Structure formats: structure tokens, C-alpha cells
Amino acid sequence: DQQVKQNSPSLSVQEGRISILNCDYTNSMFDYFLWYKKYPAEGPTFLISISSIKDKNEDGRFTVFLNKSAKHLSLHIVPSQPGDSAVYFCAEGFQGAQKLVFGQGTRLTINP
């Protein structure tokens, strides 16, 4: 039973355009949501997070949106750059519980 789903295994975007990565979850009790980025042969690195009391959080070119009623999380990257090519994982959890449930990942490719 997949609690966190990233339905797009891959996404290809032109450099300079917007990249939108999506994530759906089933457990309405999750109150903390994160995005991680992973390059080949490296471990995932934290990108951005949002708590359930917010619906948007921005950090430079990265914005995370949370739609609690739809149980949907998205990551917007504007403008997309070649260095953004990586696998992106969404993750959900409970604040203070220190255990995260990860999605399957979406491979983002930014084309010059």
C-alpha cells in the first residue's frame, strides 16, 4: 500500500521554463512535507519543506505547494537550469516523529 505516490517516473523540461513535479499522499494525518534531490552516486539532499499549516513555501527558484483537501504536494522550479537535472523525491511525515515516507521519485531532465 503506497502511502506516497509520484506518478510521473520522468519529466523533461526546456532550460528556462517551469518544472512542476507532483506527489500524492493518502494519510491525511501527515503534517510535514519535504522534497529531496538526488544526483547519481550520491545520497539525497534536502531541498525544501512545508508544514501542514501552510499552503506555500518559497526558497529562491523553488516553491512547494500543499493542497491538503486534495492530498497533493507539488514542487515548482522557475526558471529551470541544467544543474536541476536529478531525481526528486517527495517525503511525508509527522513533526517530531523523525520517520519519513518517501515517494518513488521523478527523474527530471533539463534540456539546453
Added chain:
Amino acid sequence: NAGVTQTPKFRILKIGQSMTLQCAQDMNHNYMYWYRQDPGMGLKLIYYSVGAGITDKGEVPNGYNVSRSTTEDFPLRLELAAPSQTSVYFCASSPPATGVNEKLFFGSGTQLSVL
């Protein structure tokens, strides 16, 4: 800045062999974790520890054992390796829960093949 260090990076095991995956962190983090990532799947939690001497099972603990004798080290032991344990293993650490600032710091992974 070492962060989280995992050894070895690659290993091939025969069915039934045993091995220990090493993980060390130098950030004085209380919390440490072991995840595995199968192809096309997300990371699944194997075991975690909230401090020296304290460990607990995650989502997929069968076939593994852990110990936490120091804050820095969190080795993962595979007994009687099986092909289903072929995966990439990631160790991670985090400071105590701080609400919205919680995040995990990952090592670079160990790619394990059991043949």
C-alpha cells in the same frame, strides 16, 4: 566536512553470506536511520535509532540487525544474505526534532548485490 560516511560503496555477496554496512556521522546527531532503495521505488526505512543504546524497527526490518553503541556509529548487519536484499542502502542522521526544520542528512549509499 565529512557529514555521513558509509562504507563500502559497493559489495557483491553470495547467498547466505553475512556482512556489516558501516555508517558514521560527525555532526553529533542523536537520530540515525537506515533506508533501502530498490529500483523504481522510494526509500524504505529499515531501522532507526534515537540515541546510543536505543534502536527500533522501521518498515522493512526482516533480515537485518542494528546496534548503536556510540552517537557516531550505526552499523547495519545482514545475516544470511538473500537476493531480495539486493538494493542501494542509505544511512542518514538528523538532529533532535525541531518542528519544521527537521531534515535528514544522507550518506552517499552502499550498492549491494546478492547473487
